[in-house]
Amino acid sequence: MDRDNYQNSILKFGFYSSLSLVFLTIITFGFAMIAIPPAGPYCPGDCMSYPYPDILSYYPRDYYWMYLAISQLFAYIIFIVSNHFIAPHEKKLFSFISIAFTLITATVLLIAYFTQFSVVPISMMKGETEGIALITQYNGHGIFIAMEELGYITMSISFLFLAPIFSMKKRLEKSIRLTLMIPFLLTILSFVLYSIKFGIDRDYRFEVATITINWLVTITVGILISIFIKRRMKG
Numbered sequence: 001m002d003r004d005n006y007q008n009s010i011l012k013f014g015f016y017s018s019l020s021l022v023f024l025t026i027i028t029f030g031f032a033m034i035a036i037p038p039a040g041p042y043c044p045g046d047c048m049s050y051p052y053p054d055i056l057s058y059y060p061r062d063y064y065w066m067y068l069a070i071s072q073l074f075a076y077i078i079f080i081v082s083n084h085f086i087a088p089h090e091k092k093l094f095s096f097i098s099i100a101f102t103l104i105t106a107t108v109l110l111i112a113y114f115t116q117f118s119v120v121p122i123s124m125m126k127g128e129t130e131g132i133a134l135i136t137q138y139n140g141h142g143i144f145i146a147m148e149e150l151g152y153i154t155m156s157i158s159f160l161f162l163a164p165i166f167s168m169k170k171r172l173e174k175s176i177r178l179t180l181m182i183p184f185l186l187t188i189l190s191f192v193l194y195s196i197k198f199g200i201d202r203d204y205r206f207e208v209a210t211i212t213i214n215w216l217v218t219i220t221v222g223i224l225i226s227i228f229i230k231r232r233m234k235g
Helices: 003-034 061-086 089-125 143-165 171-198 205-234
Strands: none
Touching: 003 061, 003 205, 061 089, 061 143, 061 205, 089 143, 143 171, 143 205, 171 205
């Protein structure tokens, strides 16, 4: 395969990986919006509290989005790696660092999601409730929420390091670059604000904020990069 065909194959793969990520993120976001938390500050009413005895009442509705989120994470890894291969040679250091943070993000969140739907419901069904309060998604200061916070902080860092591979000279690339910087800035800002207002008892407020920030940017930047790649393919 000559160099031009090789480059076109990379661009084509990157184009479809961008669109796949956009599609999966939109679907996942939609199902996550349906899973209104029955506990904590955003609970609309009839809320659960410790030790969260009614978990099974919300199964499987509140777990569908996690299955989709796992697929979305796989698409996110492929998307970041694809961008590493289209990055200019002198900027591949930045995209490689982005891949490193992407793998941290994926590892943390895959463990969080897979254990949540594989461990919590069946444990409740079998009456094995000891320790469930610590790991259930409904505990605003539990392990699941903490892992999500960590995962989406590192996702925002992966986007931050992907940003420099795009030039500031052309309008589309400038838009992509600036958009990729938004998640880190807003994530840090929201963490500081929630920490100032609520201290360590911020519950899942920051988790909801950082997921929303990162997913909205994922959708936006996926569309922008697909347009960028399409233009490169044409010429």
